[in-house]
Amino acid sequence: MDDFTTPEDLFKKEFGKMKKAGKDYSKYFPVVIIAMLIIMFLKGGIYSIGPDEVGVIQRFGKYVRTTDPGLHFKFPLGVEKVTPIKVKKIFKEEFGFRTLSPGVKSRYSTKQYPQERLMLTGDLNILDVRWIAQYKVKDPVKLLFRTRNPVGNVRDLSEVVMRRLCGDYTVDEVLTTKREEVALLAQEQLQTLLDIYDTGIKVVTVKLQDVNPPDKVKPAFNEVNEAKQEKERLINEAWEEYNKAIPRAKGEAHRTVSQAEGYSLDKINRSQGEAERFFATWSEYKNAPVVTRKRLYLEAMAEVLPKMKMKYIVDPNQNSILPLLKLGEEGGTQ
Amino acid sequence: MKNIIKTILVVSLFAVVMLFFSSMFIVKETDQVVITQFGRPIGDTIATAGLHFKLPFIQVTNTFDKRLLEWDGDPNQIPTRDKKYIWVDVMARWKISDALKFMQSVGSERGGHARLDDIINSATRDVITRNMLVETIRDTNRILDREVQEESTVTIAEEALERITKGREKLESEILTRAEEIVPQYGIELVDVRLKRLNYVEEVRKKVYERMISERKRAAEQYRSEGKGKSAEIQGRMEKELKLITSEAYKKAQSLRGKADAEAISIYAEAYNNDPDFYQFLKTLETYRDTVDSNTTLIVTTDGDYYKYFQTAQ
Numbered sequence: 014m015d016d017f018t019t020p021e022d023l024f025k026k027e028f029g030k031m032k033k034a035g036k037d038y039s040k041y042f043p044v045v046i047i048a049m050l051i052i053m054f055l056k057g058g059i060y061s062i063g064p065d066e067v068g069v070i071q072r073f074g075k076y077v078r079t080t081d082p083g084l085h086f087k088f089p090l091g092v093e094k095v096t097p098i099k100v101k102k103i104f105k106e107e108f109g110f111r112t113l114s115p116g117v118k119s120r121y122s123t124k125q126y127p128q129e130r131l132m133l134t135g136d137l138n139i140l141d142v143r144w145i146a147q148y149k150v151k152d153p154v155k156l157l158f159r160t161r162n163p164v165g166n167v168r169d170l171s172e173v174v175m176r177r178l179c180g181d182y183t184v185d186e187v188l189t190t191k192r193e194e195v196a197l198l199a200q201e202q203l204q205t206l207l208d209i210y211d212t213g214i215k216v217v218t219v220k221l222q223d224v225n226p227p228d229k230v231k232p233a234f235n236e237v238n239e240a241k242q243e244k245e246r247l248i249n250e251a252w253e254e255y256n257k258a259i260p261r262a263k264g265e266a267h268r269t270v271s272q273a274e275g276y277s278l279d280k281i282n283r284s285q286g287e288a289e290r291f292f293a294t295w296s297e298y299k300n301a302p303v304v305t306r307k308r309l310y311l312e313a314m315a316e317v318l319p320k321m322k323m324k325y326i327v328d329p330n331q332n333s334i335l336p337l338l339k340l341g342e343e344g345g346t347q
Numbered sequence: 348m349k350n351i352i353k354t355i356l357v358v359s360l361f362a363v364v365m366l367f368f369s370s371m372f373i374v375k376e377t378d379q380v381v382i383t384q385f386g387r388p389i390g391d392t393i394a395t396a397g398l399h400f401k402l403p404f405i406q407v408t409n410t411f412d413k414r415l416l417e418w419d420g421d422p423n424q425i426p427t428r429d430k431k432y433i434w435v436d437v438m439a440r441w442k443i444s445d446a447l448k449f450m451q452s453v454g455s456e457r458g459g460h461a462r463l464d465d466i467i468n469s470a471t472r473d474v475i476t477r478n479m480l481v482e483t484i485r486d487t488n489r490i491l492d493r494e495v496q497e498e499s500t501v502t503i504a505e506e507a508l509e510r511i512t513k514g515r516e517k518l519e520s521e522i523l524t525r526a527e528e529i530v531p532q533y534g535i536e537l538v539d540v541r542l543k544r545l546n547y548v549e550e551v552r553k554k555v556y557e558r559m560i561s562e563r564k565r566a567a568e569q570y571r572s573e574g575k576g577k578s579a580e581i582q583g584r585m586e587k588e589l590k591l592i593t594s595e596a597y598k599k600a601q602s603l604r605g606k607a608d609a610e611a612i613s614i615y616a617e618a619y620n621n622d623p624d625f626y627q628f629l630k631t632l633e634t635y636r637d638t639v640d641s642n643t644t645l646i647v648t649t650d651g652d653y654y655k656y657f658q659t660a661q
Binding site: 076138158166176177180240241243245246252265266289295306309321323329 | 373374375376377378395397398412414415416417419422436438440480481484485486487489490503506515516538539541542543544545546547555556559560563564566568569570573575577578579580581582584585588589592595596597599600601603604606607610611612614615617618619622625626628629632635636639642643644645646647648649650652653654657658
């Protein structure tokens with residue numbers, strides 16, 4: 014039984030030990046302080062750079078190095094300072110409009126920016142242009158140290174370039190055919206200017222969004238489009254008419270020709286038939302001309318005479334036959 | 348006694364640390380520093396970034412930016428040489444090239460902006476008023492020189508057809524040159540001047556809108572009349588082709604009929620020539636059959652063959 018220790022006994026024993034040790038805590042005090050200092054030192058010295066960033070390190074204000082994504086160490090206590098710069102991210106600036114909240118159905122600011130949007134074209138007209146510029150950081154060191162306001166540079170120079178380009182194109186070109194050309198040139202020229210300023214920014218793209226004639230002039234522009242449509246319509250209608258008439262006329266022409274061909278066949282066949290009939294009759298007639306002639310005559314008379322309505326047989330010596338006749342009385346047209 | 352020594356030690360240590368920190372200063376990569384001693388500048392401008400030292404307390408650092416700085420003017424209403432009033436909005440970029448001079452002559456960036464306002468605005472006004480409107484808008488003569496690919500019905504306004512000799516970029520550099528000459532005395536370097544925005548004043552804009560509307564109306568009218576013209580052309584062509592088709596058919600038909608008639612004539616002639624008298628006899632009888640009907644009245648004398656037997660049996 015002596016060897017047997019209950020859990021309670023064990024607990025008491027350990028508790029006693031701990032109490033004893035507690036008395037010696039003061040001796041660890043400096044160690045704890047040093048440890049805390051080390052932790053603080055490390056905490057100020059370790060920094061992490063996100064996957065889309067680089068860190069620009071300045072020692073006493075002077076640029077010393079650029080670090081890649083990951084965990085890194087620097088001198089703490091304000092000796093080295095790190096500025097993370099997002100180099101992968103593509104930034105966007107909008108001109109003539111502002112997106113309030115992007116999304117499936119983006120909301121746009123109702124505020125108008127006429128000063129940004131309206132520009133003069135080369136044919137001295139006014140055009141309402143909205144566009145965007147996308148850019149990213151090409152050189153974080155230049156970005157931080159060469160110009161004070163990189164975004165301001167992008168905005169100002171974008172406007173400079175876009176206006177200069179629109180000044181070299183006509184309203185119609187910017188509206189329709191040369192849209193892409195203008196955007197492409199704007200991108201190139203914007204990049205050139207940003208490089209001259211040493212901004213460390215790379216222009217990803219410049220895109221024209223809505224390009225419109227000013228509101229007051231819009232109806233007139235629409236009228237031109239309508240007139241174009243009307244022109245097409247008139248032409249189509251005329252062709253329709255043409256297509257309706259010509260094939261029909263061609264068909265009718267064929268009919269006329271075919272009818273003539275029919276006529277000639279008919280005519281020739283008839284003549285040949287009649288000629289043959291005559292030959293046949295004639296060849297028999299030659300054998301007995303006198304009798305045949307008389308017979309034919311009498312047959313014809315027998316056929317013809319009964320058809321007549323009135324027959325007057327007069328003596329050749331009778332001088333005037335007119336009194337006998339009441340011409341027109343019954344045999345008139347009615 | 349021991350306590351006093353301890354206190355002195357602590358105080359002097361504190362003073363040394365203070366002195367040390369006060370004599371040390373940091374120049375950032377973006378800055379340049381001028382050291383002054385009781386207002387008097389000491390030494391050159393420090394433009395290299397890093398840790399630097401100075402005399403504590405009596406020397407003071409004056410920090411200036413060394414990056415490219417912005418300047419954006421207010422829009423100005425300026426007439427061009429051809430008396431067109433336009434709003435001109437200019438932007439510029441500048442640098443503090445001589446921090447010492449800058450500090451002495453202008454003091455601060457705010458002061459620098461005030462100077463630049465005066466200088467750039469007046470240079471802009473000078474250049475714009477000396478040039479035609481088209482010079483400020485266009486950069487090249489592209490519009491006049493381009494080859495018009497598609498037939499454009501919208502004609503360009505007369506005033507826009509003038510050739511330019513300089514163009515916008517040239518004007519910008521003229522403004523820059525004028526302003527550049529003046530600014531070095533302020534320790535400023537003017538890097539770039541650009542015409543940012545340029546617009547008609549309200550009254551001119553209204554007139555331009557009116558002109559644009561009338562141009563478009565004219566174009567619309569042209570399209571309409573082109574449509575009508577083309578339609579009439581097609582109609583004319585149709586009528587011509589119709590006549591051609593029917594007349595050709597008629598021609599062919601007539602000639603076919605003629606040939607057939609001719610052939611029939613020759614066939615008849617050949618046959619009947621054998622005995623013209625008999626033919627005449629036969630044909631006459633035939634026509635009697637055809638021409639006599641119930642409306643016919645016959646008056647014959649008894650001289651004729653048929654009725655002669657009324658008079659005599661011989």
